[in-house]
Amino acid sequence: MKNATLRQLKTFETVARRLSFARAADELNLSPPAVSTQIKHLEEHAGVPLFEQFGKRIFLTPAGHEMLQFSRAIIDRFREAEETLAQMRGVAGGSLNIGVVSAGGYFAPGLLAEFLRRNEGVKLELAVENRETLLKQLDDNRIDLAMMVGTPADCGIVSTTFAHHPFVIVASPTHPLVGQKRIPMSALSGERFIIRERGSDTWDAMEQGAIDRFVRRDESIEISNTETIKQAVMAGMGISFLSAYTIGLERRAGMLAVLDVVDFPLVRQWRIAHRAEKRLAPVAEAFRLFLIDEGATQIAQLTNLDSL
Template sequence: MKNVTLRQLKVFEAVARHLSFSRAAEELHLSQPAVSMQVRQLEEMAGLPLTEQIGKKVFLTAGGAELARHARVVAQQLREAEAAFDALKGLRSGRLVIGVVSTAKYFAPRLLATFRARHPEVELRLGVHNRELIVQQLAENQIDLAIMGRPPQEIGTHSESFADHPLVIVAAPEHALAGLRRIVPKDLENETFLIREPGSGTRSAMERYLSEHGIVPRQSLEMSSNETIKQAAMANMGIAFISQHTVGLEMAVGRLATLPVAGLPVMRRWYVVHLEDKHLSPVALAFRKFLLEEGVPLIAAAVDSPLAPVRAAARSRRARP
């Protein structure tokens, strides 16, 4: 394969990562036929099939898996070269790829906007996924830094906490438990829990809390996003164990109520995480330092900003004669 190009390796690495020609084309801003042509040219040079399609699914052959491994190594070396050049330039430019768990999407844009205002030449990319996918992206070195609630134990990482992360149980104001002044964990056994999908950090935290208190929910309804869970809770379909950072607006306008359960909120932490052996670029180092020094007030501002009009309206009503 003496004549293989970096472009062809980049295309094949994307196909191998997504196991999809269309998603690789979308990521690389190419047409699907162009991606297919690059892979066919690689197959001709290799003298072996690299992919096979069964139904609508794409699989790697043994040769494809081997080439994908080498393509990832080449891609990583190119990223390291790019980071080295960025280091020579300082913070005037550079690229930073950040992955955040879905619960952090309520404050992550505020963090990035503030950082970007100080470093306008830096190229930022933000991906929002559940915890399982963020861990996978860390392991495959697809992201420089991750913001998450619980650092992974299954891969070697370096993590530093930078802000509190309170978890609460909420329900519709008309829910029977919402009118109580004090609730013990056992009171929750007969309730329907609105829960996130497997792989979610919020779900893992909820399962640990329930297990610690010997609670087996009567019924649970699984949903794939915090927004859907909030809507279901407001419709009084059940109660939700959820990050307090996601429900400030709904509580301020009276659509949700925090249940006064003994032992809550569960106070966890937000972490900035990267691979243990990863060489961080100047941009990544600067962003990590920025989170550690300024994350707390910026998260508070991001969570509180939707509430400002609500509070202003409430003050106006109280001021009327």
């Protein structure tokens, strides 16, 4: 194993976690043949197969399970070394590894661009995932910080509020309820909802706001992509519960309408989270404080959200 490389170990860990060469290739921004080549070289160094295939599915061999434990330990030690060196370098030249839920993708690039303008030389890695995946990435120490909605239930997570997050009920402009005032939630019980998947911040907000009581599961359509949900609503397939930040352009263009539902907008809180035991590098701590101090103001400027 003395000739195995860190790149091979990282590739192996990704394939082992995803149990898919194609999904690992997407995550690593490599081609599937390149991923296969890295795994082949590592198996040659190990002298035993690390994966076995049944039909179209792959599984770790016993040797693969052992290799996964060692690989993660080695990757973690290298990450610790990088973090220690980042502490010595300070903010400039540090690496910021951050995750954000999909609704944040509508303003997070602008926030990060402003932070990078003020802190030259920072290396950025950004992951856009649902809430459940981000919490797993925090737990695996694959990201330093996560921007999400609401307080994580995990007591091992520390989070701080930095901005409001309004949610609204949206419909096609031709929907019969558009233009009506003070619509009671009970009036929505007969509507088909197009919803985000469980594990997403949007579903969590919908559940906490008790909107899920009015969603008929046998009639609803679950879609894991917000852009596709918006297209479905515009096509008249149903109504949806979405972050107000995700519909600004379509609303101003008259392609989507916000229903005037009682007790809406439903306002939750954006939070910046990290593992309690995580020793944040200066660049990560600087970005966390930037969000707390200026996040709300910056988001208001970036989204130009109309009054609801």
